[in-house]
Amino acid sequence: MEENSTDHFFKDKVLGHPSGLFVLFFTEMWERFSYYGMRAILVIFLTGAIIGDNPGWEWTSEAALSLLGTYAMLVYLTPLVGGWLADNKIGYRMAVVIGALLMTLGHASMAAETPTFLYIGIAFLIVGNGFFKPNMTSIISKMYEGHDEKKDGAYNIFYMGVNAGAFIGIMLCGWVGEKIGWSYGFGLAGIFMLLGMLQFYYAQSLFGNIGDKPKNENVDIIDDLANNYKEVSSRGEKLNRFLTIDYLLIGVFIISAMIFIINDPLSKIGNIYTFNFTVAGMADSLFFALLAAITFILLLLVRIPRYIPVERDRMIAFSIFCIFTIFFWAAFEQAAGSLPIYTRDYTNRILEGGAATTFKIVDLIVTVVPLCVITYVLLSLFRKTFNRIGLSNIILGFSFIIVWAIVLYKLYIEFQSTETEVPITWFAILNSLFIIMFAPLFTKWWDSKYNPPASVKYFLGLALLGIGFGFLAFGAKDVPLGAQTASLSMAWLVFAYLFHTLGEMCLSPMGLSYLSKLVPGRMVAFMFGVYYLAIAIGNKLAHYVGGDIEKITSEHGLSFFFLIFTFIPIGLGLVSLMLHPLLKKLMHGVR
Missing domain, CATH: 1.20.1250.20 (MFS general substrate transporter like domains)
Structure with a gap:
């Protein structure tokens, strides 16, 4: 052989x-x-x-x-x-x-x-x-x-x-x-x-x-395109050339998107405006954001129908998944922005007596056990490679000595105090912890005969995400309008991170998987860019909306802020379910 x-x-x-x-x-x-x-x-x-x-x-x-x-x-x-x-x-x-x-x-x-x-x-x-x-x-x-x-x-x-x-x-x-x-x-x-x-x-x-x-x-990228053209032509396939209208839309999209990306933080941090005007009550940042969105949608509407029917349909299906992806990440990424502010200002993180001791023990276990597992992997690598890459191993070992020193010092300090204030950032580790815990179960589910179709996975991902925010909205229902502080239970955060993670495991792996299945090889680079652009827009949208947490909370209440991220994902999840017959038809047999 x-x-x-x-x-x-x-x-x-x-x-x-x-x-x-x-x-x-x-x-x-x-x-x-x-x-x-x-x-x-x-x-x-x-x-x-x-x-x-x-x-x-x-x-x-x-x-x-x-x-x-x-x-x-x-x-x-x-x-x-x-x-x-x-x-x-x-x-x-x-x-x-x-x-x-x-x-x-x-x-x-x-x-x-x-x-x-x-x-x-x-x-x-x-x-x-x-x-x-x-x-x-x-x-x-x-x-x-x-x-x-x-x-x-x-x-x-x-x-x-x-x-x-x-x-x-x-x-x-x-x-x-x-x-x-x-x-x-x-x-x-x-x-x-x-x-x-x-x-x-x-x-x-x-x-x-x-x-x-x-x-x-x-x-050169031109050579790549030329070779691609020859390959497609030799197979007798129809090549979808970029037309003048395509280039025009791409140009408008790039310019307007860059103005928004640069102008938004400049205007909010330094009160510096690239173009100081309003259109129909919209400030220039929002105007250029909407212009970028409209031109990109027009680009897809102009280009995709020009493909042969099967490719066209599959790319339409993938574009629909990208829209769901934008709104998923727009809600999920509150974990990096508005949720730390909520944790700091509205959550009771002071523990005493038995509750403090219980937390310290839980913190010790979730800190030390994963670190022991990773250290075991490190030692296994050392045994096999020290003779070949000794300096690399020494540097890696030194880094773990630093980690263990900080961890032991942290645990020592925490166990010295009778009262514990849970760090604001501690809750953010729950996402990784829950992924490590539940990933094997999801892997078995996806590999079984009960593996659901794409529309159901997107429904589950969006719905579970919305339910997570529902816990936060319910927990904050009694916070007075405009309150700047509160002492809500930490349990609401734990439930929120749990359901957000379950939703992530349903939806997050789907994008690249369906990219490889639905998009023809010569178009993977373009649609890969579209998919990453969808995630990028979702991240920006997350913090664009999340930045208004103080304004929304003062005008409508903290619970209302989280209800926005409850109803929109659940509603979009239901739309995904209703689109199942259409998506199944557009995917032409791809599961």
Whole structure:
């Protein structure tokens, strides 16, 4: 039997998989540590009181969430450029190193705690993410060529690294930021991003020539399109050329979207307006946002009908899923914006006596047990690779010594006090914790004969998300109109995060899965961009609306604010169910 070119990766295995997978596991883990760790404290820091033991900047929630929304939106768009550069110019591995280095500089800049360095830091994080994010999975895909039966398990392990990083990052950066100082929280994110980059850099020998700089340095997107044209023409398929109207709509969309993305935070943070006018009562930011949305919808309406019927129908189905995706993330991403403000201002987080002791024990278990599991994986990697990548292993081991030291110090401090104030950021770790707990059950469900169709999965995802916000709305029903503080039970937050996570597991994996099934190969890049654009818009919309939490709460009440995110997702979920016959017809047999 002929040996596959990637067989040598499987000769030195860790837990049944190539050792290189676990280098990627830890690299991704530290990147997610830094991303979620920084994000967990950003809004609390920006909106925190300007006086006190650990002062913030006392921004309005509108200003803070405007900045967060623009950051989150661009984080989902820059990988489209970074992925192309890695494919055609610099290679996957160099892209990962460049991205990690830029993100390290970004976190270090934010630790300076000045407005100028904050903006510089966020710019570095956005660009660095564009280089880093798309290329980790590309390396895995290349490593497993010819071993497709192992790919699902590899991606499951990799995404456990994603959730482990989010879990540890939120827990440690959140606790350090809140209890010791915001600069230390931001700085900690940067330290682990740097260590993650170094352990990856010194482990590159494990990957052979995977991710090297492309040999043909003159690869051009025009060449790609020309080759694509020849391939499609040779099969006798109809090529959907870009017409003048398409280019015109793309131009209007890009210009109006960029004006909105830049103008929104400028106007809310610095009272600086790119174009100072109103149209039909709308400020310029909202006008350009709506103009961008309308032109993009027109672009899809103009282009998609020109495809052959089966392709046209499937792309219409995928576009409908993208619309649901926008509204899902617009509600789900309140976890990064309005929910930390709600947790700080409206939740009773002070525990005493038996309740405090119970929390400390629960916190100890959920902190130490996952960390022990990850440490076991680390030791397994050491046993197999120390002779080959010793320096990488030493750096990785040093990073875990720091983690364990902070964890033990945190637990020591917490167990010394008789009264416990649960950190604001502690609740954000529940998402990763619930994913780790329930992911195996969902995997079994999707692999069984009871695997529901796409429309039902989108219904479940949206409905469960809405129910989560319903708990928050019910818990806040007695908060007086305009109240700036309250002492609501923490249980409402726990239920909300539980149902949000269950909804995420129903809907989140569906997008890329149906992209690969519904979209013809030559159109994957374009529709991949559409899908990521949908997530980006959802993130921006989340914080655009969430930034009005203070205004909506003062005018209509806190419960009304959460009812918005209750009824809209549930309503859209029901629309997905009603569209089931149409979607089934449009998908032409794809399940």
